[in-house]
Amino acid sequence: MCGIAGIFQLASEGQPSEAVLAKMNNIQEHRGPDAGDYFFDPGVGLAHRRLSIIDLEGSPQPMLSADQRACIVFNGEIYNFKELHAELESKGYKFNTHGDTETILNAYLEWGEDCVQHLRGMFAFAIWDREKQKLFMARDRIGIKPFFYSLLPTGEFVFGSELKVLTEHPAFDRKLRDTTIEDYFTFGYVPEPYTVYQNSFKLSPGHTLTLEKGMRALPEPKQYWDIPTQWDADLSADEVQGELIERLKQAVDIRLVADVPLGAFLSGGVDSSGIVALMSQLQSDPVNTCAIGFDVKAFNETEFAQMVADRYHTNHRVETVQQTDFDLIDKLAFLYDEPYADSSAMPTYRVCELARKHVTVALSGDGGDELFAGYRRYKMHLHEEKIRNMLPLGLRKPIFGPLGRLYPKMDWAPKFLRAKTTFQSMAMDTVQGYHNSMSILRADERAKLFSKEFQSSLNGYNSLEVFNRYADKVKGLDPMKIAQYLDMKTYLVGDILTKVDRASMAHSLEVRVPILDHKFVEWAFKSPSDHNLHNGIGKYSFKKSLEPHLPHDVLYRKKMGFAVPLADWFKGPLKDRLYDGLLSKQMTESGYFSGKQLKRLIDDHVSGVRDNSAPLWTLMMFESFMRQQLGKAA
Template sequence: MCGIAGIFHIKESAAIVDRALLTAMNNTQFHRGPDEGGIHFEPGVGLAHRRLSIIDISTGQQPLFNDDGSVAIVFNGEIYNFQDLRQELITKGYHFKTHSDTETIVYAWIEWGEECVKHLRGMFAFAIWDRNRQQLFIARDRLGIKPLFFATLATGEFMFASELKVLLAHPHLKRDIYLPAIEDYFTFGYIPEPNTIFKDVFKLSPGHTLTLTRGVSEPVIKPYWDVPFTQHPDLIKENTEAQLIEQLRKAIHIRMVSEVPLGAFLSGGVDSSAVVAMMAGLQQDPVNTCSIAFNEADFNESEFAKEVAQQYHTNHWEKTVEVDDFELLDKLALLYDEPYADSSAMPTYRVCELAKQRVTVVLSGDGGDEVFAGYRRYRWHMNEERVRSKLPLGFRKPVFGLLGELYPKADWAPRIFRAKTTFQSLARTSVEAYLHSVSILNDQQRSDLFSDRLKRDLQGYHSIEVFKRHAANCQTDDPLSLIQYLDMKTYLVGDILTKVDRASMAHSLEVRVPFLDHKLIEWSMNVPPSQKLHGQEGKYILKKALEPHLSNNILYRDKMGFAVPVAKWFRGPLKERLKQSVLSEQMLDSGYFNADYLRQLVTQHQSGLRDHSAALWTLSMFEAFLRQVLSADSAVSQVA
């Protein structure tokens, strides 16, 4: 895994890229690749790279060039089918100087141009400079496992990087806050692609390419892949469970190629346990596994990880961490560069720290819930969907809307007893209801939170636009498949993969995610939705397929998640710190928030009247961003 960066002068071919500046920018992502660094300059172009050596350690340095030096690449990721591609390209007459997957991309570009990405199986973000074509070509993998940020400056410079902090190191980049991103952040807990917190900085969306041609002012951005919903159920009519295991085993096997120590995260949940079970059958040596244990029973599932480790005789190591792991709070804001509100970033950081002590590459179970419908919220949504399908919106909206207003709030109760939330969902369309169920702060809470000025400057913008945009591209009418698709486009990439990438790269650790193999996903789309969510059982077909490999104790226990006791912290050891953060002068003077509502949230939570822990954590992470990423001397404008 690596870090990439570059500067490209769009119009001036003879312009000189500032060597000292690009070097400094590249050094801000040293953690992504501590083994080596490389920079290439020529008129109008500068490419930079930090390397974490995984494959072809001796000769895989970057930037890497073709035979005559006319094509250069900087690449972050792994191409798992590169050996087959290499052989295909050799038969076409190409000569390789290295054994790296990076060089394979160079010749794939020369052979197939922009279509090269369709030949790649893996996780990647790369930039190719083709001097003969006078083009800069950038691509991001299909699911967004690897990040890519870009910006165009008023000076005519286009720049890109693996992390936002790299671009922020450029003195000419304006730090104008993009106000719709504030609405999105307090809805989702992260800022969905393609936007960032800054008006002039963007993320390249998953499954997209970007092409810049010298002399043309605007980049051309194109999709090259999307989750396919053209089902061919006859392909898996029989032996579905056996086919699933075969597909999963293939996805895992190709991710086990490494010249450095390799292992797996093992939480004791279904997905990570499945990965370990498959790995154990694919190698002779014991699998290296690691897990985090918590010193508080309600958040500790290490006993289940130990059960799997014992079953497969893994080299297992575990570290018990205090749930009161407060020292990471300020570090998180610097790690993510923009507001990011998933508190599980804390244990994720610690498990990556633990893994790096033994291995350089780990396989993870991330993505299993999205691909095979494992989240509990899918069950809730589909239960409500049965009601929505029988009653027209014209009836549901006024009736259930009124009940939602009148019914008392019961956020202290289990979800099944929170009728207020259910009524509110039933009064909405399916897409609106799903947004309501995943929102950190719902519509009314955001309206109460935001200042009159912010609401005015938002000019009616609402986060539902994110879901509507993706829903319009979803090629299925099935309600379960639709919300899986929405999660793959938003929560998976904006929250889960972002969390894992930054936490792992902070420790120079590579994480591979076999459940997000695009061939596995394409196969899974042929599985009927009823086999993913079967009655009230999520990931049904996956669990059935794994029954010969894992105990029912692992497969069918209640899902715990990777949580920390935020509600308890804010009433106890972080009580004063919470007040100092959420009610800080910077927050109150920012112009974004209703000060009275901020005080209400803090007071109600700390008195025990309400549980506002999710909202308060989201606010505290926003304050940390304002305080640490936007320094006091930064020129921050407010842009709608």
């Protein structure tokens, strides 16, 4: 696992500044503390920070191919590199190393841009083809590894593993993109392919980008893979339960190759517990596991993690996060480089910190909820869909539309009375309704929060467009698969994988994600929806398959999630910070917000009228971003 960076004189003359590239590369030293090096060619500079995992001494980067034709910088792991190595060697290619980096290089020389089709793993890389004078870049299918890029006003193309790599260039344009502010306050993150900055982008998962010297504008990236949305027939329940464990076990097994200590996260949830169970069956030594607990019982899952640790005799380590662990707030805003509002980033940061004390590589259970329908919102989505199927939109709009507008938001009330969001969603179609349910601040709440001037600057843009980009892909899917597909293209990559990448790399820890092995995803997404969500039980097919491997209490207990007690924090120890930060000049004079609504959100929460913890955390992280990232440039 590493950090990559580069400068390409795309539409300008001259040579990239070695000092600037070094500054860009060094800002991500945490991603690769073991080594850092550079490659320069006319008009091109490539940089790399290395965290040594495989072939510890023999695979320095940037790396030139044996024939000196191409040079690569690469972040990630290719799990089938040994098979590819043998195949390419049989075709006459020479290898000077025993790692996966040179395998990608030779795969490119053999298959060109189609080399990505042969790679199984997580990756983001750039290859400079000296013969063709082309820069070829690629990101893995699911988006486990990040790739940021921008075409600067100087005509230089810059890229890196983190957004802060780009912002270190003195010519980087820090103007914010208004539409991504709307997106952020809907989702709590900035969805692909955009960043919070006007002229920088994320290379979307499953895409490549090729540049040639002299281009005056950036071409559209090319998609080489997507989650399958059409197949001949659903898998049967028997097929799923008969094959799931063996297929997942293979995905786990190929991720156990490392020349450094390896372990796993063990939260006590189904997904991480399942991964630990399979690891224990695949290796003779006890698995190194780690868990984070809370000193607030309602948020503490360590007893369930301990059940799994005891069953498989793992080397288990637990640390407790104190309820007053507030020092991370500003640190997280720095790590994520753009507004990011998933509060579980705090315990994720701590569990990565704990893991790195003992291992360099950790396996995680991320992806199970999206792939097998584990989120509670899926159940609500299907209930709403049943009503949509009974009543046409022409009837639902006049019935539920007014109810959604007039019904009070009663967060303090019993769940069956909290119907405002449901009423709103019932007046919408499937995709719009799911978007409404997923929103941290719904459209009506964003309208109150944003200033009239900012709303005008959006020119009618609505964050629903993020989902509408995938409208053609989800046609023909059932409502459950629509929600799962949308989550895997947006929430999984923009929130979950982003959270884990930045938190783990802050501690120079590599995280591998077996459930998101693309071959496993291609197979598992065909699992029938009524078997994934069965009799109100989410991830039913996954849980049934794991019954021989995990305690019943771990499999079928109520889902807790990796949460922190925000509502209590904002009424107590963080109350003053809320008022000081959210009502600061930087926020009230930014032009984005209604100062009156900012104060109302805080007052209503502190007084107990409403639970505004989610929007308040979203605002707090935005304020920290503004103060640190934009204040630094002022």
